[in-house]
Amino acid sequence: MNTIGYRIKKTILYILLVLLGVTCLLPFLLMIVNATRTGNEIATSFTLIPGHALVDNWNTVFEFFNLFKGMWNSVKVAIPATLLCLYFSALTAFALAMYKFKGNKLIFGTILVFMMIPGQLGLIGFYNLCTALHLVNSYIPLIIPAIASTGTVFFLRQYVLSSLSPSLVEAARIDGASELYIFHRIAIPIMSPGLATMGIMGFIGNWNNYLLPMIIINKNEKMTLPVMMATLKASTDINANQGAIYLSVAVSIIPILIVFSFFSKYIISSISAGAVKE
Amino acid sequence: MKKRKKSNLTKYNNMGYVFVLPFVVVFLIFNVYPVLRTLYLSFTNTKIVGVGEPDWVGFNNYVRCLTDKFFWKALWNTVKMWGVNIILQLGLAFLLMMVFSDVKYKMKGLKVFRIVYYLPNLIAATSVAFLFQTLLDWRYGTFNRIILEIYKLFGMQYNPVDWLGSGATAPYVISVIQTWMWFGNSFIMLMAGVQGISNDYFEAAAIDGAGRWTIFGKITLPLIKPIMMYVAITSLIGGLQLFDMPFLMSNASSVSYKDMQTVVMYMYKFGFTTGTTQTGYASAIAYVLFLIILTVSVIQVKLFNRKED
Numbered sequence: 001m002n003t004i005g006y007r008i009k010k011t012i013l014y015i016l017l018v019l020l021g022v023t024c025l026l027p028f029l030l031m032i033v034n035a036t037r038t039g040n041e042i043a044t045s046f047t048l049i050p051g052h053a054l055v056d057n058w059n060t061v062f063e064f065f066n067l068f069k070g071m072w073n074s075v076k077v078a079i080p081a082t083l084l085c086l087y088f089s090a091l092t093a094f095a096l097a098m099y100k101f102k103g104n105k106l107i108f109g110t111i112l113v114f115m116m117i118p119g120q121l122g123l124i125g126f127y128n129l130c131t132a133l134h135l136v137n138s139y140i141p142l143i144i145p146a147i148a149s150t151g152t153v154f155f156l157r158q159y160v161l162s163s164l165s166p167s168l169v170e171a172a173r174i175d176g177a178s179e180l181y182i183f184h185r186i187a188i189p190i191m192s193p194g195l196a197t198m199g200i201m202g203f204i205g206n207w208n209n210y211l212l213p214m215i216i217i218n219k220n221e222k223m224t225l226p227v228m229m230a231t232l233k234a235s236t237d238i239n240a241n242q243g244a245i246y247l248s249v250a251v252s253i254i255p256i257l258i259v260f261s262f263f264s265k266y267i268i269s270s271i272s273a274g275a276v277k278e
Numbered sequence: 279m280k281k282r283k284k285s286n287l288t289k290y291n292n293m294g295y296v297f298v299l300p301f302v303v304v305f306l307i308f309n310v311y312p313v314l315r316t317l318y319l320s321f322t323n324t325k326i327v328g329v330g331e332p333d334w335v336g337f338n339n340y341v342r343c344l345t346d347k348f349f350w351k352a353l354w355n356t357v358k359m360w361g362v363n364i365i366l367q368l369g370l371a372f373l374l375m376m377v378f379s380d381v382k383y384k385m386k387g388l389k390v391f392r393i394v395y396y397l398p399n400l401i402a403a404t405s406v407a408f409l410f411q412t413l414l415d416w417r418y419g420t421f422n423r424i425i426l427e428i429y430k431l432f433g434m435q436y437n438p439v440d441w442l443g444s445g446a447t448a449p450y451v452i453s454v455i456q457t458w459m460w461f462g463n464s465f466i467m468l469m470a471g472v473q474g475i476s477n478d479y480f481e482a483a484a485i486d487g488a489g490r491w492t493i494f495g496k497i498t499l500p501l502i503k504p505i506m507m508y509v510a511i512t513s514l515i516g517g518l519q520l521f522d523m524p525f526l527m528s529n530a531s532s533v534s535y536k537d538m539q540t541v542v543m544y545m546y547k548f549g550f551t552t553g554t555t556q557t558g559y560a561s562a563i564a565y566v567l568f569l570i571i572l573t574v575s576v577i578q579v580k581l582f583n584r585k586e587d
Contacts, residue, residue: 010383017377017385020370021394024458028397030420031409043418046427092301099294107298114309116575118519120542121568124549124561125315126308128327141308148305179293208402210522215550229404230526242419245412252405260400264393271396271463272470 028253035250039241053243060244064235067251069221070228074255077142077213077224078206085146085202086195093156094187098169108157111150120211127215137219142212152198155273159194160187197270200263207256225252320561327557339562349563352544353570355449355537359524360517362453363460368509370457371464379472379498381480382490392469395462403522410455411527416440442527445537452524452538456517464509471505472498507582511575518571521546541567 034042037051061067096108130141164187172182188195210226217223223231229252232245239245260267320339324332343349374395378385398406413421422438429436442448475498483493521542528538541563549560 013377013383013385017391021391024394024398027409027413030413034420042420046420046423088300091297095294095297099291101291101294104294118515118568118571120519121564122312122316124319124557124564125312128315129312131327144304145308148301148309179290204400210403226402226404229408232408242412245408249405249409253401256400268392268466271466
């Protein structure tokens with residue numbers, strides 16, 4: 001098997017794979033390098049050697065907006081939304097999988113239907129509702145709807161059905177455990193790998209969400225990170241200096257890169273799970 | 279005794295109602311109501327909600343939408359951007375899947391490669407948009423600068439292309455960026471499908487002396503078909519709702535805008551932009567897009583299932 005032709009072909013394949021990887025990373029590399037150069041340098045020359053303008057660019061960026069404030073706002077939305085999504089999706093999934101009650105099938109069917117409905121369909125009605133309830137510029141419309149996350153309930157229901165045996169629940173009942181106790185002490189630990197994958201994907205989704213927060217939030221001091229980043233469009237100071245734009249982008253993606261470096265395994269496995277389960 | 283057991287079980291089962299209650303309440307308020315409210319608005323001539331008394335206008339908004347040449351242009355833009363994107367994205371993911379599942383070459387390093395390929399998908403659309411907008415800037419962008427330096431090496435003149443300003447290139451630039459963001463995701467999904475195939479099949483085929491192309495065509499391909507359909511449908515549903523990237527990378531005053539405006543951007547114009555707000559019409563656009571997505575998904579499912587016979 002190990003002929004020369006085989007080895008050459010295999011090497012070529014590896015080179016192509018690495019080149020594709022470089023394509024994925026190159027824009028980030030250019031971003032990091034350019035974030036340290038002046039707008040003038042970027043416009044007139046190309047290099048991969050960092051420049052000396054990092055501090056100047058930093059000052060330009062933070063004179064225009066406080067990205068850390070945006071990050072903090074995003075944390076205030078993404079963390080409660082993710083936690084609510086996980087807890088209530090687990091509870092709903094547990095109930096749909098373990099109890100026989102009227103309407104169980106109807107709820108599950110409705111979940112399936114709504115999973116197929118594109119998000120933009122209810123957008124106008126959603127905004128109307130928020131105006132009527134005086135929830136514009138509030139985080140409530142960005143957090144509370146996470147309690148009803150159809151996709152997560154669907155995924156966790158399958159997870160409960162395949163990993164939690166009803167006899168375990170019955171045994172706990174005979175021992176006198178309450179239903180809520182069973183959910184907290186038996187179901188949640190069994191679901192935890194599924195919760196971890198859903199939680200990380202949910203967090204990233206919430207963190208990166210743009211359209212809905214843009215519609216709901218228009219006060220500067222309340223903007224989440226992506227919405228704040230979008231205001232760059234309006235800044236003439238920063239647009240005059242490309243180095244500052246690169247720096248803003250670089251700062252804005254640091255948190256998600258940190259999350260990814262810790263949880264990449266879960267993230268990859270959740271995409272795989274999504275593909276195989278459906 | 280039996281009766282008591284049954285009533286006990288009913289008691290337990292009644293807890294199901296309690297447990298699903300928070301989900302149901304929030305679902306009705308924030309999912310069901312908005313969708314129905316949008317449907318109602320689509321049959322009225324509401325301009326701005328709460329301002330004036332809207333009239334019921336029947337299907338007027340729908341007729342207007344279907345005869346609105348800007349709507350059709352926006353739909354064509356969306357289909358074009360999505361179409362080029364999905365061919366590149368699935369094509370690339372498919373090739374990678376072939377490479378990594380090849381029984382002859384047995385490529386290593388899947389875990390590292392898929393992390394690298396997936397990385398662009400993590401970044402918020404706003405950050406990606408500004409990154410590429412700046413890199414692709416006509417006069418000062420690093421992308422044109424690199425091409426210029428390469429041309430210079432060969433002693434040639436390069437006339438900088440205005441990638442995002444020209445209607446001839448801008449939509450395809452969006453497609454390529456979308457591909458850059460999403461091919462890793464599709465690849466991981468396809469690979470998950472391949473890895474889900476039992477090794478017994480491959481071993482049995484090897485014993486029967488099947489070649490690698492036969493194995494690919496007769497085992498791998500048919501078994502990952504459901505996943506390919508899933509990838510294609512989710513990408514279609516997402517693709518026809520394309521908004522973030524073209525919205526952020528286009529400029530209403532630029533020449534290329536009319537080639538970059540997608541259906542959701544067009545809806546946004548009437549739904550949420552001060553000065554052009556026509557909520558009733560925007561709602562109808564949302565429903566027409568929904569019906570289009572629904573129809574295409576159903577056709578897709580039918581086509582995929584028919585091939586199975």
